[in-house]
Structure formats: structure tokens, C-alpha cells
Amino acid sequence: MQQNCAATETPEVDIPALHAKYLKERDKRLRSDGQNQYLQAEDGFEEFYEGDPHLPVEPRDAIVDEIDVVVLGGGFAGLIAAHRLRQAGVEEFRIIELGGDFGGVWYWNRYPGIQIDSDSYSYLPLIEETGFMPKEKYSRGDECYEHAQRIGKHFGLYEKALFHTLIRSLEWDESISRWQIKTNRGDEIRARFIIMCQGPYNRPKLPGIPGIKDFKGHTFHTARWDYEYTGGTLHGGLDKIADKRIAVIGTGSTGVQVIPHLAAGAKHLTVFQRTPSYIYERNNAPTDPEWVKSLEPGWREARQRNFHNSGFAFYKPGEPDIICDGWTEVARNLAAKLNETNGWAAIADPVEFARLKEIEDYRSMQRLRNRVDEIVKDPETAEKLKPYYRNMCKRPVFSDEFLPTFNRPNVTLVDVAESKGVERITEKGIIAGGVEYEVDCIVFASGFEITTSLDRQFAIRPFAGRNGESLYDKWGNGFRTLHGAMTHGFPNHFATGFVQGGVTASVTRMYEQQADHIAYIVSTALERGITHIEPTAEAEENWVQTVRAKGYDNSLFTSECTPGYYNSEGEKNGRGFLGDPFWGGFYTFELLLQAWRDSGDLEGMEIRND
Numbered sequence: 001m002q003q004n005c006a007a008t009e010t011p012e013v014d015i016p017a018l019h020a021k022y023l024k025e026r027d028k029r030l031r032s033d034g035q036n037q038y039l040q041a042e043d044g045f046e047e048f049y050e051g052d053p054h055l056p057v058e059p060r061d062a063i064v065d066e067i068d069v070v071v072l073g074g075g076f077a078g079l080i081a082a083h084r085l086r087q088a089g090v091e092e093f094r095i096i097e098l099g100g101d102f103g104g105v106w107y108w109n110r111y112p113g114i115q116i117d118s119d120s121y122s123y124l125p126l127i128e129e130t131g132f133m134p135k136e137k138y139s140r141g142d143e144c145y146e147h148a149q150r151i152g153k154h155f156g157l158y159e160k161a162l163f164h165t166l167i168r169s170l171e172w173d174e175s176i177s178r179w180q181i182k183t184n185r186g187d188e189i190r191a192r193f194i195i196m197c198q199g200p201y202n203r204p205k206l207p208g209i210p211g212i213k214d215f216k217g218h219t220f221h222t223a224r225w226d227y228e229y230t231g232g233t234l235h236g237g238l239d240k241i242a243d244k245r246i247a248v249i250g251t252g253s254t255g256v257q258v259i260p261h262l263a264a265g266a267k268h269l270t271v272f273q274r275t276p277s278y279i280y281e282r283n284n285a286p287t288d289p290e291w292v293k294s295l296e297p298g299w300r301e302a303r304q305r306n307f308h309n310s311g312f313a314f315y316k317p318g319e320p321d322i323i324c325d326g327w328t329e330v331a332r333n334l335a336a337k338l339n340e341t342n343g344w345a346a347i348a349d350p351v352e353f354a355r356l357k358e359i360e361d362y363r364s365m366q367r368l369r370n371r372v373d374e375i376v377k378d379p380e381t382a383e384k385l386k387p388y389y390r391n392m393c394k395r396p397v398f399s400d401e402f403l404p405t406f407n408r409p410n411v412t413l414v415d416v417a418e419s420k421g422v423e424r425i426t427e428k429g430i431i432a433g434g435v436e437y438e439v440d441c442i443v444f445a446s447g448f449e450i451t452t453s454l455d456r457q458f459a460i461r462p463f464a465g466r467n468g469e470s471l472y473d474k475w476g477n478g479f480r481t482l483h484g485a486m487t488h489g490f491p492n493h494f495a496t497g498f499v500q501g502g503v504t505a506s507v508t509r510m511y512e513q514q515a516d517h518i519a520y521i522v523s524t525a526l527e528r529g530i531t532h533i534e535p536t537a538e539a540e541e542n543w544v545q546t547v548r549a550k551g552y553d554n555s556l557f558t559s560e561c562t563p564g565y566y567n568s569e570g571e572k573n574g575r576g577f578l579g580d581p582f583w584g585g586f587y588t589f590e591l592l593l594q595a596w597r598d599s600g601d602l603e604g605m606e607i608r609n610d
């Protein structure tokens, strides 16, 4: 296992010329309807979300129940929250999950080729606690799903789970100081506390292409893969589509993983691409047993900190890059330059730092464009596959198989950038550039409700706090919380995810930080007989101001990006993917939360014991 990788060689670039090209490519794709171009998995598309292709939904009687805590979601965020509740001595809780098992994204997303895109050792939660070591640097989807099950078994969480159950409404009942929870199974559950662990990738969305309902062939979303139709498994071998013409819409992280398998199985594959992804080498490797033997307790925390420092825009002189992949390439290369030139002083000046980083960013992106030329034989196809935008405008993607797929005779790439997406879907297929492509099946690799409105993301209606106030109204113009965890007017309600908190390179580390805090508040409230806890309006306002004071204006960068969910499809004042974070530092935030908890006085909270 590498402990400190060298800078990656990158070519010289003409930044002004590339900048102009980037803006041109952005303009080509910008749409006036922004995020509204997408359809929700509703109004005839419910199956794209509520249908379960993996496990049958067993009939059961509706539950009428009262409990201390409901954890909404049984993915990693929910599992971590539940584990921490137990550690804090809270036992009366239920995990309510739409899937038929634990796993969240890893339960639902079982498409062929699914694999973690970032370091497994940093990403997979609770691995030291469960005595598990991933088989590879980048785990396959089944290993992630099995790990979620392992956590469930190891910590006795299955007995707490209510699977195949979707929370439809959440209403705070002031008269009994409880959340009234209704589900799609007719359940009526009252809970003192609700912890939202829905995750960012939970609701698939569909492209709002005219005629989408007209298609008479087969369709599904990648998050609900139909192996009945394709054959095979998530490791590939799609043996039922050898006589089928398949279309795939979408070439983001999911599309890139799926496309090589569809191409290998189908009679013909037509890939409709609006924006090319930037694709780093995958360079997966089995876990080295010698490295495992050398690990000391606490190695994982140290690795996550390294990923944070070396890869996540925070730079520390002398910090080695032990992650060594595309996530850390720009930082690694900049650090090497600063070492060579003895130039670390420059990072104290934000403008100079941004300038130096920008150079490495342009060079790295050029390296990836050159990589396309090296792999894809047809120059016209290669040109279409080149990403012209800055690093982190979109999510980095990793594959050694995607680009070679376009050298296959049974694969056609259709560039739909000029029309800002696929023009139309017909009974028989897809129209792009005025040409109709007849297909038997359309696979939507069109992503999730990530930065669309909260009402779309949660789809919990109503979601009402004290006095019936809607959370969607409360947060309509931006998050307002204390520490990202609680919001005034919504007693006993906790948020997790990207909401005014600290952000770091391993999302599960963020969930751990949040779960520690929430478990403390819940257990303290239960111990002290607190029936009602929420931030005061003043404490909330102070946190909003703290977040603002630490924030920085990234709008020039995002406005120059090609549209995607990272920049809310180019909408001005769009909701950022990272949810208005506290930029004072993830670990600084952790210390701040710890100090708040240590003081034991629940500072800034409005409390009632009636």
C-alpha cells in the first residue's frame, strides 16, 4: 500500500484559451429551466422509486405505536445513528427504511459495475468495530451492501428495523410533544424524536424529456436495476440482452460504471451523452495483507484525516498523500510544486493560492483529455468524450473500462449537448439531432434529487413543525440550524447530511460526527425528562451568522461550471450540494461540538419538561 505517492505528470496548458472553451461548453448546456428540467419519480413514475426489484414486499398489518426515537433511513447514516444511540444507552428506537434490508444506496443501487469511487478504508463505516477489512481499495457494491448487513447484525439493529416502509408525513403534535408519523403501510407511529438519515442519493429523478411516457419498450432507472430483463449480476454477464438494442441516458458516475457492461451484453448500445465525465484511472488493487498486519489501532481515523488534509482542499506542508488517486491529484501536484519551490508561504494568501491551484486544475484536466485520445481510436468520438470544465465542477469519475467501450463496433455515442439533452422520446425510441434511434429498452442513468428543492428531496408531505410550519418554507431560502443538527420551530427533530455542518472527504465520517452529537442530545433529554428541545431563535441566528462569517464566495467558480447537480444546474442562488457548510474546518467543528457537549448545559436550547 502506497504511503506517499509522487506528483502525477501533467501537460502544459494555455489557460486563457481553455477558459474561453470552458465557458462556451457551459453555455451550450445551460438551460433556463435549471433543476425543473427533471421529473420526480411520481405521477405515473412511482415504480422508479417505490418499487423494489430486489426483495418482495410482504404484506403486514399496519402498526400503531409509540416510541422514543425514529431513525428515518437504514443506510450508513441511519446505521451509524442507531449504533451511537445504543452506545449512549437509548434502546427504544425504530429504524424505518423503504428498502427490504439495510444498505440505503447500496441496497438500491445494484447495477452492473457498481463500485465505491473513493478509498474503501476511509469510506466504509465501523470497520474497525466490526473487525472487517475491505477486499479491495475500491469495494464493489455487494461488499458495501454486505457491510451494511454486517453492521446491522453486529450491533443487533435488525430487531429495530421496519423495512419496506416509507415515511409519508411528519407532523409535530404540540399537545403530546411527539412527532406523528404516517407511512405507506398505514402505520401511525408517535415518536419523541425523529432523526433524518435519508442520505443525498435516495430519490431517483428522471429527465423531463418530451414524450417520456410514450415509449412502448422497456425502461428502468439504474437505482432499480432490472436483472429479470438484462440477466447477469452486479459483476456483469448481462446474458439476456444479446438480441436487444439498448439506450442509456446519462454518463455521470453511474452511467460510466454501467455502460461497459451494457455494451458487453447488448446487441447494440446507444449512449446519449450531454456532458462527458472526467475519468481518472481506477487502479483498483486487492488489500495487501502485509499492510493490514502493519496497522495500529486508530489507523482509520488517521487515514481519514489524511484524505481530508491531502485531498479536500486543505493543504498542510509535509502531509503525505496516502490516498493517491484522482480525488487527491490536484492537491498532490500542488503540494509537490510548493515543496520544490519552497513556496508554502503562498497558501496564506487566498488569491495566490487559488491561482496556483487553478494551474494544477487546468493541467490535470488536460491530462484526462489526453487520456481520452490515447484510448479512444476514432478521433471524432474521442473529441465528444473530452470534458471541458474545471476539476470539481462535477463529481470525479473513475474507470479503466468506460473509454475502451467506445472502440467496440456495437456501441454508438450520440452527443446531445447542442440540444441541451435528448430532444424527444417516441413510442419506438429516442430522437437526437433529428434522428430517431429505435431501441428495445431505455436505461435512465439520470441521477437523483440531490440539490433540487427539499420538498422533492424528502417528498414527505406534510413535513410540519410547531404551529404547522412547513420545513420546506423554513428552509426555503437556505438552511437555518444550530450546528446543522436542529432547527427552531421543529422540536426534537434532527438533521444529518450536508446541512450547515462540517464537511470532509469521507461522508461516513461526517455521519459519525453528527451521530455522536445527536445521540448525546437525545440521551441527555431522555435522562433529564426533557419532553421538548429545540434551538432558540437567537442561538440559531448566531449559528447562521457564524457559518456566514466563515463562508467564502465560490459563486464565480460554480457559475463558470458546466451545469450539473454540483452547481444546481447553473441556477443562480441554487442550493449548494454541501448545504451551506461551516467552512471553519471539519475538525475545528468537531472540537466545538465536543466542547458544547462537555459543558452539559445544552446551551442555546429551549427546553420543556412538561
Ligand code: NAP
Binding pocket: 029, 114, 115, 116, 117, 118, 201, 207, 208, 209, 249, 250, 251, 252, 253, 254, 255, 272, 273, 274, 275, 395, 416, 420, 421, 422, 445, 446, 447, 448, 563, 564, 565
Ligand atoms: P448524475 O451525476 O446526476 O448524472 C446524470 C446524468 O444524466 C448526467 O450525465 C446528465 O447529463 C444526464 N442527463 C440528465 N438529463 C439528461 C437529458 N435530458 N438528456 C441527456 N442526458 C441527461 O447521476 P449519477 O451518475 O447517478 O451520479 C449521482 C451521484 O451519485 C454521483 O455524483 C455520486 O456522488 C453518486 N454515485 C456514487 C457512485 C460511487 O461512489 N460508486 C456511483 C454512482 C453514483 P449532464 O451531466 O449534462 O447533466
